[in-house]
Amino acid sequence: MKYILMMNGTKAHFSEYAKWSKKDMEANVAFMRAFSKQLKDEGVYVATEGLGWPDQAKLVRADKDGTPITDGVFPESKEFLAGYWIVDVESPEQAYKIAARASAAPGPGGASSNVPIEVRQVLGSHSDLGL
Amino acid sequence: MTAQPSDPLIEPLLRRLTPQVLGIVVRRFRDFAAAEDAVQEASLAAATQWPLDGLPQNPRAWLTQVAFRRMTDHIRSESARRHRESQAALEMDQLTAAVDAARESDQDDTLILLFMCCHPALTPASAIALTLRAVGGLTTAEIAHAFLVPESTMAQRISRAKQSIKDSGIRFQLPTTEERAQRLRAVLHVLYLIFNEGYTTSAGPDLRRADLSHEAVRLTRIVHQLQPDDTEVAGLLALMLLTDARRQARTNDQGELIPLSQQDRSLWDRQQIAQGAAVLSAALPQGAVGPYQLQAAIAAVHDEAARAEDTDWPQILALYDLLKRMSDNPMVRLNHAIATAMVHGATKGLELLEALEDDVRVAEHHRLDATRAHLQELAGNLEAAVRHYRAAAAKTANLPERNYLLAQAARLSSKLRLSNVQE
Numbered sequence: 316m317k318y319i320l321m322m323n324g325t326k327a328h329f330s331e332y333a334k335w336s337k338k339d340m341e342a343n344v345a346f347m348r349a350f351s352k353q354l355k356d357e358g359v360y361v362a363t364e365g366l367g368w369p370d371q372a373k374l375v376r377a378d379k380d381g382t383p384i385t386d387g388v389f390p391e392s393k394e395f396l397a398g399y400w401i402v403d404v405e406s407p408e409q410a411y412k413i414a415a416r417a418s419a420a421p422g423p424g425g426a427s428s429n430v431p432i433e434v435r436q437v438l439g440s441h442s443d444l445g446l
Numbered sequence: 447m448t449a450q451p452s453d454p455l456i457e458p459l460l461r462r463l464t465p466q467v468l469g470i471v472v473r474r475f476r477d478f479a480a481a482e483d484a485v486q487e488a489s490l491a492a493a494t495q496w497p498l499d500g501l502p503q504n505p506r507a508w509l510t511q512v513a514f515r516r517m518t519d520h521i522r523s524e525s526a527r528r529h530r531e532s533q534a535a536l537e538m539d540q541l542t543a544a545v546d547a548a549r550e551s552d553q554d555d556t557l558i559l560l561f562m563c564c565h566p567a568l569t570p571a572s573a574i575a576l577t578l579r580a581v582g583g584l585t586t587a588e589i590a591h592a593f594l595v596p597e598s599t600m601a602q603r604i605s606r607a608k609q610s611i612k613d614s615g616i617r618f619q620l621p622t623t624e625e626r627a628q629r630l631r632a633v634l635h636v637l638y639l640i641f642n643e644g645y646t647t648s649a650g651p652d653l654r655r656a657d658l659s660h661e662a663v664r665l666t667r668i669v670h671q672l673q674p675d676d677t678e679v680a681g682l683l684a685l686m687l688l689t690d691a692r693r694q695a696r697t698n699d700q701g702e703l704i705p706l707s708q709q710d711r712s713l714w715d716r717q718q719i720a721q722g723a724a725v726l727s728a729a730l731p732q733g734a735v736g737p738y739q740l741q742a743a744i745a746a747v748h749d750e751a752a753r754a755e756d757t758d759w760p761q762i763l764a765l766y767d768l769l770k771r772m773s774d775n776p777m778v779r780l781n782h783a784i785a786t787a788m789v790h791g792a793t794k795g796l797e798l799l800e801a802l803e804d805d806v807r808v809a810e811h812h813r814l815d816a817t818r819a820h821l822q823e824l825a826g827n828l829e830a831a832v833r834h835y836r837a838a839a840a841k842t843a844n845l846p847e848r849n850y851l852l853a854q855a856a857r858l859s860s861k862l863r864l865s866n867v868q869e
Contacts, residue, residue, distance in 0.1 A: 316843070317594075358603030361595050403595050405571050438845040439594075440701075 317361060317437035318410035319401050320417055322430060323394040326369045335423055342421045343428075350417065354402060359413070365398040401437060410434055456496055459505060461583035464489050467509045468580055469555025472618045475517050478562065479608035482580055484516035485509070489583075556581065557672050560665075561621055563607075564633040567614045572607035573636045574643070579604055582661050592643070592658050630673070634682050634738065637666050641686050645693070659690050670725070680729035681739030687722030688745035691715040703850040707754040719749045740769040744781075759788040776808035780817045792825035812841035816851060823858060828865075832858045 354360040414432040422428030471481040502508040590600035644658025695709035766782040787795025819834035835855035
């Protein structure tokens, strides 16, 4: 079963992160690198990506003739996807355990950042005979 | 005999031989994990050299010899500081032994490998990966592709599965008579899971994706040949054949799901149906009827009907009555409710579903909502049907199924609007 584990944040959250000390940032990056490696070692890793920051995000709509209209106007409260992991596990409980590990990524002062991780199942196309 | 590069004979030959060679190597060296590595290396060497040098006289002996050499290299590098002379002697012995061993064919080895790979100590995903690799002879890349994970992830999964076997002290031997039934059930369950995984609803041919359903059938056939008196093995084989026979009719060109009642039965593989029916007919009279045989019998009754309206629902209901008593699976009870509805009317079927709401395993399952929706539609309660189709769509993890359920909701919804307008 594939699950996507998403780390979201408002623009304010991203700004806060940008103000972390060098040491705290390095610890967080090191954690992320090690975490991905662990997932690979555990045989559950499918994909992971970090995304460009909200300031660079664009909202695109189609004009009457199909040309893209872009703007960068978002509500202040909007949560942006910072990055995700996709894992292949045997149960939702296993996905939640992995999400909890991601949530414990170190923040300022080295303490757990306790960031909430959104967990959703990734739809597959194989059918379940249900026997 | 000369072979051309990418000779189509070589790949299936290797797939057939590598599990046999693995059995020989494990039997000799008693180290499953290292043996599996050695056999993989031998297989790669063969894939490279045979197209250039031609097929060897005895391909299995060739593979065994190369694998034995790899094993002794492995052992030697593990104890390089000690016993250099005895290692050389060991190598000579093992190489000549390899040729002798390859001459014998021990069918039991495949069965032992299966028991090992499907050991209850392994997680289902590990057992599936290991079985496809060690017994199915699929490459890691093929297995990874079939499960839509990166190759390195699948390689690691297989590696950890092998380590689990090592750590659990699972031995390369047939289970005891007491354990045999339970261990065989575990094997059948893994094979069933592989079949299910391959029963894909994705549209269009994906040539690179290993055909897992056919692989499951192939492996189950092997077990059936090795255990011809086991009726549940026969039952599972029959079930797979009878179900797989309908594959072409299950989805249309757009990848949309087509339910059994609406399938174009001319697309069913009649030959495969006949095969499945034959396997089942041979097993049933032996009297040890189990869940797989019953499931196969139900599939056979469906497959016998030339048109959906010709389906012998009373017989299917009788079979589900039996299956319900034998199996605790809540999905069985869902199907039993549908069969009841087909024989005794939708209201009776819906009554049975109410009892299932207390079963935590199924209360939140999309199948319960989907079944309820179907029966509500049969009963003429379109609004309730729409609600339950939408609820089911929200819960399913299967994309084509979600689309199907939403399409049913939309279909009934427009029916409702039309009927409202007419009033």
